[in-house]
Amino acid sequence: xxxxTAIVILASLLxxxxxxxxxxxxxIVPAADAKGELFDPATVSLDRLPVEYVQEEYLVSGTVDVxxxxxxxxxxEKLVRDDVETSYTTRFVIKRPAxxxxxxxxxxxxxxxxxxTFDTAPVFDPSAExxxxxxxxxxxxxxxxxxxxxxxxxxxxxxxxxxxxxxxxEDLFMPERGQAYEAVSQIVTLLRSASPDNPLYPAFHxxxxxxxxxxxxxxxxxxxxxxEFHFEHNDGYxxxxxxxxxxxxSTDSPIPEPGQPGRMVRTDLAVPIIRAQTETDVSGVxxxxxxxxxxxxxxxxxxxxxxxxxxxxxxxxxxxGIVGPEICLExxxxxxxxxxxxxxxxxxxxxxxxxxxxxxxSRLDVPMPHGDLITSQGDQMVRDVFGNALGGIRLPDVSVxxxxxxxxxxxxxxxxxxxxxxxxxxxPPTSPLALTVANLFCGLSGTTTTFDKSLIDTLYPSHRxxxxxxxxxxxxxxxxxxxxxxxxxxxxxxAAASDIGEVIxxxxxxxxx
Numbered sequence: 001x002x003x004x005t006a007i008v009i010l011a012s013l014l015x016x017x018x019x020x021x022x023x024x025x026x027x028i029v030p031a032a033d034a035k036g037e038l039f040d041p042a043t044v045s046l047d048r049l050p051v052e053y054v055q056e057e058y059l060v061s062g063t064v065d066v067x068x069x070x071x072x073x074x075x076x077e078k079l080v081r082d083d084v085e086t087s088y089t090t091r092f093v094i095k096r097p098a099x100x101x102x103x104x105x106x107x108x109x110x111x112x113x114x115x116x117t118f119d120t121a122p123v124f125d126p127s128a129e130x131x132x133x134x135x136x137x138x139x140x141x142x143x144x145x146x147x148x149x150x151x152x153x154x155x156x157x158x159x160x161x162x163x164x165x166x167x168x169x170e171d172l173f174m175p176e177r178g179q180a181y182e183a184v185s186q187i188v189t190l191l192r193s194a195s196p197d198n199p200l201y202p203a204f205h206x207x208x209x210x211x212x213x214x215x216x217x218x219x220x221x222x223x224x225x226x227x228e229f230h231f232e233h234n235d236g237y238x239x240x241x242x243x244x245x246x247x248x249x250s251t252d253s254p255i256p257e258p259g260q261p262g263r264m265v266r267t268d269l270a271v272p273i274i275r276a277q278t279e280t281d282v283s284g285v286x287x288x289x290x291x292x293x294x295x296x297x298x299x300x301x302x303x304x305x306x307x308x309x310x311x312x313x314x315x316x317x318x319x320x321g322i323v324g325p326e327i328c329l330e331x332x333x334x335x336x337x338x339x340x341x342x343x344x345x346x347x348x349x350x351x352x353x354x355x356x357x358x359x360x361x362s363r364l365d366v367p368m369p370h371g372d373l374i375t376s377q378g379d380q381m382v383r384d385v386f387g388n389a390l391g392g393i394r395l396p397d398v399s400v401x402x403x404x405x406x407x408x409x410x411x412x413x414x415x416x417x418x419x420x421x422x423x424x425x426x427x428p429p430t431s432p433l434a435l436t437v438a439n440l441f442c443g444l445s446g447t448t449t450t451f452d453k454s455l456i457d458t459l460y461p462s463h464r465x466x467x468x469x470x471x472x473x474x475x476x477x478x479x480x481x482x483x484x485x486x487x488x489x490x491x492x493x494x495a496a497a498s499d500i501g502e503v504i505x506x507x508x509x510x511x512x513x
Contacts, residue, residue: 026060026061026062026186026187026190027060027061027062028058028059028060028061028190028197028199029058029059030056030057030058030059031057031058031059031091031168031169032168033168035165035166035167035168035170036154036155036164036165036166036167036168036169037155037164037165037166037168038055038057038093038165038168039118039119039151039155039164039165039168039169040055040093041112041118041119041120041121041140042095042121042124042125042128042140043121043125043311043312043315043341044124044125044128044129044312046095048128048129049128049129049132050129050132050133051097051098051102051132051133051135052097052098052099053095053096053097053098053132054095054096054097054098055093055094055095056093056094056096056199057091057092057093057094058091058092058093058094058199059089059090059091059169059171059172060089060090060091060092060183060186060187060190061087061088061089062087062088062183062186063086063087063088064086064088064179064181064182064183064186065080065081065086065182066080066081066084066085066086066176066178066179066249066250067079067080067081067178067181067228067249067250067253068081068178068248068249068250068252068253068254069249069253069254069255069256070254071254072254072256072257072260073253073254073255073256073260073262074261074262075227075228075256075260075261075262075266076228078228078249081178081250084175084176084178084250084251085175085176085179086179087173088173088174088179088183089171089172089173089174090141090142090143090148090172090174090180090183091141091142091151091169091172092139092140092141092142092187093139093140094137094138094139094199094200095124095131095137095138095139095140096137096138096200096204097132097135097137100203100204102135103135103136103137103203103204104134104135104136105206105207105208105209106134106135106136106137106207106208106209106210106211106359107136107137107138107139107191107200107207107209107210107211108123108131108136108137108138108139108210108211108213109139109140109141109184109187109188109210109211109212109213110123110124110138110139110140110141110213110214111141111143111180111184111212111213111214111218111221111222111225112140112141112142112143112144112147112218113214113215113216113217113218114143114144114146114147114217114218115216115217115440116437116440117146117147117149117150118146118147118150118151118155118157119140119142119144119147119150119151120311121140122215122216122240122241122310122311123213123214123215123238123240123310124138124140125310125311125312125341126310126340126341126347126348126351126352127348127351127352127355130348130351130352130355130356130484131355133486134355134356134359137200137204137207139187139191141180141184141187142172142174143174143177143180143183143184143218143221144174144177144180144218145174145175145176145177148169148172148173148174151165151168151169151172152169152170152172154166154167154169155169157317157318158317158318158437160318161317161318161319176250176251177247177248177250177251178248178249178250178251178253180221181221181224181225181228181229181249182229184212184225185229185231185233188210188233188234189233191207191210192206192207192210192233194206208363209235209236209359209362209363210233210234210235211234211235211236211237211238211358211359211362212225212226212234212236212237212238213237213238213239213240214239214240214242215240215241215242215310216240216241216242216308217242217247218242219239219240219241219242219243219275220242220243220245220246220247221247222237222238222239222242222265223239223242223245223246223247223264223265224246224247224248224249225237226265226266226269226273227246227262227265227266228249228262230269230271234271235271235272235362236271236272236273236274236358236359236361236362237265237271237272237273237274238273238274238276238354238355238358239265239273239274239275239276240276240351241276241277241278241280241281241308241310241340242275242277242281243281243284243285243288243290245258245263245264245290246262246263246264246265258288258289258290263290264290264292265292265298267292267293267295267296267297267298268295268296269296269297269298270296270297271297271362272297272298272299272357272358272361272362272368273297273298273299274298274299274300274301274354274357274358274368275292275298275299275300275301276300276301276302276303276350276351276354277300277301277302277303278303278306278307278308278340278347278446279302279303279304279305279306279307279374279381279389279392279405279406279446280306280307280308280309280408280444280445280446281308282302282304282374282381282389282392283379283380283381285302286376286378286379286380286381287379291373294370297361297368299354299357299368299369299370299371300371301350301354301371301392301393302371302372302373302374302391302392302393303347303350303392303393303395304374304381304388304389304390304391304392304393304394304398304405305338305345305347305388305389305394305395305397305398305405305406305446306338306340306345306347306350306395306405306446307337307338307339307340307345307347307405307444307445307446308340308444308445308446309337309339309340309441309444309445309446310339310340310341310348311329311339311341312339312341312342313328313329313330313337313339313342314328314330315328315329316328316329317329329441331412332411332412332438332441332442333409333410333411333412333438333441333442333445334409334410334411334412334442335407335409335410335447335448335449336447336448336449336450337409337445337446337447337448338405338445338446338447338448339445339446343397344397344403344405344448345395345397345398345405345446346395346397346487346491347395349395349483349484349487349490349491350393350395350482350483352484352487353481353482353483353484353487354368354482356481356484357369357481369480369481369482371392371393371482372391372392372393373391373392374389374390374391374392375389375390375391375392376391383406386401386404386451387404387406387449388401388404388405388406389406393477393482394473395473395477395491396469396470396473396474396477396491396495399473400466400469400470400473401451401459402450402451402456402459402500403448403449403450403451404448404449404451405446405447405448405449406446406447406449407446407447408442408443408444408445408446408447409442409443409445409446409447410442411435411438411439411441411442411443412438412442456500456501457501457502460500460501461501461502462501462502463498463499463500463501463502464501465501466495466498466500466501467492467495467496467501470491470492470495471492471495474488474491474492475488
């Protein structure tokens, strides 16, 4: 990395069990806009937020230790590897209130997901509006060699869309994903310091609370980080839609077997930890036997009717003219989608309440509520007469249903393959990577099968009856602290504005003259 404008700081990883050298220097520079566009993985633009927010990007370099477990792996017994690169250069993006007076002292650090081989932001996408209403600062961190390679390659989506990043990220370097653990700790220590080199200092100092979050495979990274690298600057962890196991300490490092300490997130830390599973993920959890018991400051939740995919709709990654008409995400799948951010089952409402509960525990020591598990028999979920999963934290869409929410969507990018969908249902595959990502996206997206009108009319003879049932269920969840007041009002507003049930007007009274 060029260092002509670099700021060198000492990032002291105070009392971190995962830091061999707490004095390791970190170099930080603002990303150069003149070199190319910033790659923002979020599907929520800042102009959609209820408060004015701004965005800043920084490149950060340092030196870290990389670890592995022995065989068999033992929690807390990490071995330093001397056969891997120790230096790295990655990036982080800050999304913060434009007015420092709106900041409420809390920072969320998302370990961006890299399953698609480029950064995505499944923590920010569903909860961006909540973060903004709460006055929180959000920071996304690139933590994967796959995502680094995409950025260094100038950000050509699927190898089809022309590159947009130019040489903006030419200096990024992270050959071993195990470098991310201490790299993130170095970034955290910087953000919580009173050094003038801290990008948040002095306007947003001090940071009073800092929480880590990640989804799917990066949820596994959060498990490993909390288990092995927790230190005093970290105030809580939110593991979203992630299976059972921690990720490797580094490439080829053993992973604890099922039932061994370190396989799942530890529950003995003094800070709050949430592990929340969508219905998409629960089937795998049941098969793996990896549900966790609530203990201390740890809570485990299951959310029937919700989907793993968090992105908002109307996102069109393939512009018109590349392979034909413009292709949007919902165009990739055969069935009507159900995404956690845009519904029709808005799992983001549950996430928002969980964020609030985690913060209340951290700030005021208010215990987080317990949640029921999805009803199961063996490794199968039990469903009601409408096909919706029983038990768990049921949103009104599931407990006062107008559709069945279950299953995995079918990718349309199957033309030319054995068992392909018939024309015109299928879309021609645009590239091997696009096909892989489309299959993954649809496979992790929930589906919506709307009831026919006769069933809806039977269930809800009047619009007022439907709204009354939604209100009753919404208030129950609000009292149980699984909905914020803002989101409870939004659910009721949506129900009132719907066309479910016949609107019956009371007869007019004859006025006496």
